[in-house]
Amino acid sequence: MLRIDRATYDAIVAHARRDHPDEACGVVAGPAGSDRAERFVPMQNAARSPTFYEFDSADLLALYRDMDDRDEEPVVVYHSHTATEAYPSRTDISYAGEPGAHYVLVSTRHQDEVEFRSYRIVDGTVSEEAVTVVPST
Amino acid sequence: MAIEVRIPTILRSHTGGAKTVEGSGDTLGALIDDLDGQYGGLKGRLVTDEGALHRFVNVYVNDEDVRFTGALDTALEDGDSVTVLPAVAGG
Numbered sequence: 001m002l003r004i005d006r007a008t009y010d011a012i013v014a015h016a017r018r019d020h021p022d023e024a025c026g027v028v029a030g031p032a033g034s035d036r037a038e039r040f041v042p043m044q045n046a047a048r049s050p051t052f053y054e055f056d057s058a059d060l061l062a063l064y065r066d067m068d069d070r071d072e073e074p075v076v077v078y079h080s081h082t083a084t085e086a087y088p089s090r091t092d093i094s095y096a097g098e099p100g101a102h103y104v105l106v107s108t109r110h111q112d113e114v115e116f117r118s119y120r121i122v123d124g125t126v127s128e129e130a131v132t133v134v135p136s137t
Numbered sequence: 138m139a140i141e142v143r144i145p146t147i148l149r150s151h152t153g154g155a156k157t158v159e160g161s162g163d164t165l166g167a168l169i170d171d172l173d174g175q176y177g178g179l180k181g182r183l184v185t186d187e188g189a190l191h192r193f194v195n196v197y198v199n200d201e202d203v204r205f206t207g208a209l210d211t212a213l214e215d216g217d218s219v220t221v222l223p224a225v226a227g228g
Contacts, residue, residue, distance in 0.1 A: 025225070047226075054226035057195050057202040064222055073146070077228060089228040095193055097147045097223025 001129050002076070002102040002118040003029070007136040008040050011116055015042045016080035016106040023053040025104075028076035029067050037075040037102070050082045052091070076118075078104035086115040088126050096121035102129070140168055142219040145194075151179045165198065166209035168219065183221070184209070195222045 008028055013059070016024045027043050028037040041063065046056035046126060046130045055063070067073060077098055080090075086105035099122045107115035142153075142158050151163030152158050158176065164185075173180035185191055189208070196203045197220040203211045213219075 027225075043225075052226070052228050054224065056196075057204070057224075058200075060195060060222055060225060061197055061200065061202075061220065064220075075216035077225060091226075095224060095226045097145065097149055097193060097225070 002037070002104070002131045003039050003134055004076070004131065005134050005136040008037060009116065009133050011040050011042070012076075012078050012104065013106060013116065016108050019045065019080070020108040021082050022048050022049045023050065023080050023082060025053040025055065025079040026091075027063070027074040027078070028100075029072040030075035032071050032073045034090070035075060039070075039072065045079075053079045058106065074098055074101050076104050077101045078106065080106045080108050082108050086117045088119055088121060093121055093124055093126060099123075104131075138158055139215060140213055140217050140219055142168070142172065143221060145221055145223050147220065147223055148179065148182055151176045151182065163213055164209065165196065165203055165211045165213060165219070167207070193224050195224050196220070197222070 023045055026042040027042055028040040031037040043055050043059060046051040047054045066093060086107040088103060088105060103119045103121050105117050116131060118129050118131045138161050140161060142160055144156060146157060160168050160171040162171050169180050169183055171205060183191060183194055198211055198217055
């Protein structure tokens, strides 16, 4: 199960809406081993595409250095789908390289309806999990 | 020649859980061969059957993405540090 606070949930959805019709992406970092999604880090989609996203390679290195310095890991890796459901695509599955992360998918295909779902992706196997939104502290 | 290599979580099953390992080689390709001798299976996670770097990983020598410095032919010197990260991408 993914537990996420309201402010972070809202920030992910807002980022996805803002970058629509391109895909938006980012992480929520947290203390290593804690499974606590605490620090919202929106990233630029270097592909600037409605059907693909990628972290720029220099940004990726800077992000991981920063997390290392803070003894953090990516607890959530999120991105949006802009025309399809919030379910990992075949490409998402092939790239999924953080077996400990919650992969959050947001679909912006409907303007007035939020689709926010979370998955584990381990060795090519996708399992959906419940999302619990807790009040922000 | 000792080169420090940072291993991402997803590949630590090959290094007995180690986050940092050491290897040697005067190019990135040679280093990966050396590491594969120490940590079997690592090469297959980094290099395709055709002999190119997998697109699922990013490899940096010091702070430079090796895609811009000659990929597996990138020259290494004693004291360089190599960082391997999972590419974060999808569709």
